[in-house]
Amino acid sequence: MITLSINNTRIQVPEGTSILKAAELIGVKIPTLCFLENYEAKGACRVCLVEVKGIKNPVTSCSMPVAEGMEVFTHSQAVRKSRKFVVELLLSEHDGDCKTCLRNDDCELKALAMELGIDRVHFEGERALKLIDDSTPALIRDSGKCIKCRRCITVCNEVQSVGSLYPQGRGFQSSIGPAFAHMLNSVTCVQCGQCAAVCPVGAIVERDHIEDVWRALDNPDKFVIVQTAPAIRAALGECFDYEPGTLVTGKMVTALRQLGFKKVFDTNFAADLTILEEGTELLHRLKKTLVEKKEAFLPQFTSCSPGWINYMEFNFPEYLNHISTCKSPQQMFGALAKTFYAEKIGVLPENITVVSVMPCTAKKYEAQRPEMFQNGIQDVDYVLTTRELGRMIKQAGIDFRSLPDGEMDTPMGISSGAADIFANSGGVMEAAIRTVYEIVTGRELPTENLHVKPLMGLEGIKKASLKIEGTKPDWSFLEGVELHVGVVHSLGNARELMEAIQNGEQFHFVEVMTCPGGCIGGGGQPRYTNDEVRLKRIEAIYREDEGKSLRKSHQNEAILKLYAEYLKEPLGEMSHRLLHTHYREKEQLGF
Amino acid sequence: METANKTGIQSSATDEEIIQHLDRVIQESREKPGALIPLLQLTQKMYGYLPEAAIKKISRELKIPFSEVAGIVGFYSFFSTVPKGRNVVRVCQGTACYVRGGNEVLSAMKNELKIGVGETTKDREFSLEVGRCFGACGLAPVVMINNDVIQRVKPSKIAESLKVYRVKP
Known part of the structure; x- marks a missing residue:
C-alpha cells in the first residue's frame, strides 16, 4: 500500500493507483474529459491537472500513479488556473x-x-x-x-x-x-x-428522427403505433433526473399515449416470439446434427443485435450460416404490425406508421436494411433512441415525473419477464433456456428464481453447461446431452470468442450483444453510462422480470393466440415469410 | 534512401527483390508488435509513395485496422500517399537554417520549381518538402536533394544547384 495525502487528507491506496482514482476514493472529484474506466488513461484532454509538491509543472492525475509520501493538491490556485487555461484552449x-x-x-x-x-x-x-x-x-x-x-x-x-x-x-x-x-x-x-x-x-x-415522428403523428391519415425495447424502461427515467435503475414503465406508457401514439405496444411481445422461433430453430439444428448427423452450423448465434450482425457480415462472413435466421424483435414487431395487426384492425399497412424506441443507434440502420421491407413497405418506419424519446417528451411539455402509470395495449403489449431480460447481457440466453428446457423435459427450469447465474453480470465472456435429463419422448435424442452455451457482450469479447470457436472451442448456442452490459448499455441510452449505471439498470430489469407472474415466453397467451390465429407454428411458412431473414457478406474497409 | 537501408535492403535492389523481401518480412513479422513502420518504409521504397491498395494489404496482413495504419502514415512526414518526383528536395526550416535565411531559400525554391510544399512538378522530376533539421546546422541554410546535402544555399544559386538533377536533354 502507498500512503499519500490529497488536499492534506492522508490516504492509503494500492500501488499503481492513479491520483485521479485515489482522489475519488476520498470523495474528491477531479474533472476529466478523456478518461474511461477500465481502460488505460490517455492523458489527452489535460483537464485533470493537479499539483504535486516537489514537481514544478502540474501533472495529469489520470495517468500519474501515486507514490509514497506524495502531497497532492487538486484545487489549489495554481491548479484552478491551469485547468481554466486548458479548457479555454479547448x-x-x-x-x-x-x-x-x-x-x-x-x-x-x-x-x-x-x-x-x-x-x-x-x-x-x-x-x-x-x-x-x-x-x-x-x-x-x-x-x-x-x-x-x-x-x-x-x-x-x-x-x-x-x-x-x-x-x-x-x-x-x-x-x-x-x-x-x-x-x-x-x-x-x-x-x-x-x-x-x-x-x-x-x-x-x-441521427435525430424526432421531426419525422412528429410529422407522422400530425398526419390524420396515419395510424401511428409505438414499440419500446425492454431496455428503455430501466433508463428513460434518467432523462428526467431519476436515479439510474429506476423503472419507469408505467410513466413511459402514459407519456407515449400523451404524445399521440394510437397504440402503445411492447417490443417485449416480439421478444417472446423470438424465443419461440429461435428456440425451435436451435432444437431443429440440434436434431439435424444429433439424429440426422448432418451439418447444422452450430453454434447458433443470436440475431437480436444489429451491430453484431454488421460485425459478422464484415469480419466473419464464413459464419453467417450460424446466425439465427430470426429477425430481431424490433423487426418481427414491425413485420407483424403491418400484416397481422393491420388485418386485425382493418387498416392498410401503408397507413400504419411503426415507431420504435430503442436503446440503440444501429437499430436505425437495421430498420432501413433492404431485407426489412415487404412489398415495398418498410416494417419499421422510424427509430428513436431513448435520448430522443426523452427530448420529445420535453418538447411536448409533459411533466414526466408527475405522470400516472399506464398499461400497454393488447395484444402486442403483452409480454413475459423472459422478454424483459432481453435488455441485458445473458438475458436472451436465460429466456431461451427457460423455454427450451421446459419444452424438452416438460419441467420448469430447476434453478433459483429461474435465473442462470453463471450467465448474469458484467463479466465479458460467460459460459454455462446444462445437462439435459428426463426428456419427453419427442426429444429423447437430447437425453444426456450436455448443452454448452456462451454469452458475450461488447464486440471485443465477441471477437475473442469467435477466435476461440475458430480454434475449436465447442458451443451449441451463443448470445452476443454488441454493447457493454447489453442493450441497457446501448449507444442510444442516456449519458453517462459506466459500470455502476449498467449494474443498476440490470438490477432494475431483473426486478421487472421477477415482479411478473408470467415469466416464460411460451406461456404468453397473446403469443399462443398469434400462432393459433395467424402464424400456425414456429418456423412455419408464415413465420419464414415474416419473421426470418438472411445475411450477406459485406466488403468494406476494416482490418 | 536511409529509410530503406534500416530495413536491410540495398538501395540498388530491384522491385522484384523488394516484393519478395516485403512478403518475407510480412510472414516473419505478422504477429510481432512494431512491424508496421518498417513495412511501410519498404513499401514506400517500392512505389516511391504509399498507394492505398498497399496500405490495405499491410493492414489486412498485420491485422491492424486500416484507420490506424492510415493514421500512422498521416502522422509521420516521411510517409507520402501521393506519388513523388524522381528527385525529392527538402528545404530545412529548423531553427538554425531558418535564422540564416531558410525561409528565403524555400520561397526561391517554390518559385524555381513553380510548386508548393508537398507538391510534385508536372514532369515528375521534383517534389518539394520542408525538413525540420538534418543535423547539419553548422552548414545552414541547408537543402537536401535526395541523399545529397547542399550547404550554405543562396537563393540566387538555386537554379544552378538543381541543374545536375534534371534529366539531361
Missing part, C-alpha cells in the same frame, strides 16, 4: 454553437466551463476543421466540435474491436475519423453508437 478551438447543439443539455465541456467559472475565452484564432459525416443512417459526426479526447477511439478499437476511428494527420490539422477521407459508411463501422455514448461533446451524435 473552447477556442471547438467550433460549436451550444444553443443549437444536440448535446446542449448534457455536454461535458459546457458543464465544465460553467463549473470552472469561465466567462470568456481569452484566445481567438483558428478553429478545428469542420467536416460533417452524415453518411450512415445512425450517426452524425462533426469534426469541428471534436476536442480530440480519444474516448471514441478507445471504444471503437479496444472495447468493440471495430477499428473505424483513429487520429488522422498531425498537429492542428489532425482529426479523428476513418482512414484518409473515408466516411463511416465505407468502413466497417457497425453503427453501435458507443462512440456517441462516450463523446463528451456533440462531435458524434445519433
Whole structure:
C-alpha cells in the first residue's frame, strides 16, 4: 500500500493507483474529459491537472500513479488556473454553437466551463476543421466540435474491436475519423453508437428522427403505433433526473399515449416470439446434427443485435450460416404490425406508421436494411433512441415525473419477464433456456428464481453447461446431452470468442450483444453510462422480470393466440415469410 | 534512401527483390508488435509513395485496422500517399537554417520549381518538402536533394544547384 495525502487528507491506496482514482476514493472529484474506466488513461484532454509538491509543472492525475509520501493538491490556485487555461484552449478551438447543439443539455465541456467559472475565452484564432459525416443512417459526426479526447477511439478499437476511428494527420490539422477521407459508411463501422455514448461533446451524435415522428403523428391519415425495447424502461427515467435503475414503465406508457401514439405496444411481445422461433430453430439444428448427423452450423448465434450482425457480415462472413435466421424483435414487431395487426384492425399497412424506441443507434440502420421491407413497405418506419424519446417528451411539455402509470395495449403489449431480460447481457440466453428446457423435459427450469447465474453480470465472456435429463419422448435424442452455451457482450469479447470457436472451442448456442452490459448499455441510452449505471439498470430489469407472474415466453397467451390465429407454428411458412431473414457478406474497409 | 537501408535492403535492389523481401518480412513479422513502420518504409521504397491498395494489404496482413495504419502514415512526414518526383528536395526550416535565411531559400525554391510544399512538378522530376533539421546546422541554410546535402544555399544559386538533377536533354 502507498500512503499519500490529497488536499492534506492522508490516504492509503494500492500501488499503481492513479491520483485521479485515489482522489475519488476520498470523495474528491477531479474533472476529466478523456478518461474511461477500465481502460488505460490517455492523458489527452489535460483537464485533470493537479499539483504535486516537489514537481514544478502540474501533472495529469489520470495517468500519474501515486507514490509514497506524495502531497497532492487538486484545487489549489495554481491548479484552478491551469485547468481554466486548458479548457479555454479547448473552447477556442471547438467550433460549436451550444444553443443549437444536440448535446446542449448534457455536454461535458459546457458543464465544465460553467463549473470552472469561465466567462470568456481569452484566445481567438483558428478553429478545428469542420467536416460533417452524415453518411450512415445512425450517426452524425462533426469534426469541428471534436476536442480530440480519444474516448471514441478507445471504444471503437479496444472495447468493440471495430477499428473505424483513429487520429488522422498531425498537429492542428489532425482529426479523428476513418482512414484518409473515408466516411463511416465505407468502413466497417457497425453503427453501435458507443462512440456517441462516450463523446463528451456533440462531435458524434445519433441521427435525430424526432421531426419525422412528429410529422407522422400530425398526419390524420396515419395510424401511428409505438414499440419500446425492454431496455428503455430501466433508463428513460434518467432523462428526467431519476436515479439510474429506476423503472419507469408505467410513466413511459402514459407519456407515449400523451404524445399521440394510437397504440402503445411492447417490443417485449416480439421478444417472446423470438424465443419461440429461435428456440425451435436451435432444437431443429440440434436434431439435424444429433439424429440426422448432418451439418447444422452450430453454434447458433443470436440475431437480436444489429451491430453484431454488421460485425459478422464484415469480419466473419464464413459464419453467417450460424446466425439465427430470426429477425430481431424490433423487426418481427414491425413485420407483424403491418400484416397481422393491420388485418386485425382493418387498416392498410401503408397507413400504419411503426415507431420504435430503442436503446440503440444501429437499430436505425437495421430498420432501413433492404431485407426489412415487404412489398415495398418498410416494417419499421422510424427509430428513436431513448435520448430522443426523452427530448420529445420535453418538447411536448409533459411533466414526466408527475405522470400516472399506464398499461400497454393488447395484444402486442403483452409480454413475459423472459422478454424483459432481453435488455441485458445473458438475458436472451436465460429466456431461451427457460423455454427450451421446459419444452424438452416438460419441467420448469430447476434453478433459483429461474435465473442462470453463471450467465448474469458484467463479466465479458460467460459460459454455462446444462445437462439435459428426463426428456419427453419427442426429444429423447437430447437425453444426456450436455448443452454448452456462451454469452458475450461488447464486440471485443465477441471477437475473442469467435477466435476461440475458430480454434475449436465447442458451443451449441451463443448470445452476443454488441454493447457493454447489453442493450441497457446501448449507444442510444442516456449519458453517462459506466459500470455502476449498467449494474443498476440490470438490477432494475431483473426486478421487472421477477415482479411478473408470467415469466416464460411460451406461456404468453397473446403469443399462443398469434400462432393459433395467424402464424400456425414456429418456423412455419408464415413465420419464414415474416419473421426470418438472411445475411450477406459485406466488403468494406476494416482490418 | 536511409529509410530503406534500416530495413536491410540495398538501395540498388530491384522491385522484384523488394516484393519478395516485403512478403518475407510480412510472414516473419505478422504477429510481432512494431512491424508496421518498417513495412511501410519498404513499401514506400517500392512505389516511391504509399498507394492505398498497399496500405490495405499491410493492414489486412498485420491485422491492424486500416484507420490506424492510415493514421500512422498521416502522422509521420516521411510517409507520402501521393506519388513523388524522381528527385525529392527538402528545404530545412529548423531553427538554425531558418535564422540564416531558410525561409528565403524555400520561397526561391517554390518559385524555381513553380510548386508548393508537398507538391510534385508536372514532369515528375521534383517534389518539394520542408525538413525540420538534418543535423547539419553548422552548414545552414541547408537543402537536401535526395541523399545529397547542399550547404550554405543562396537563393540566387538555386537554379544552378538543381541543374545536375534534371534529366539531361
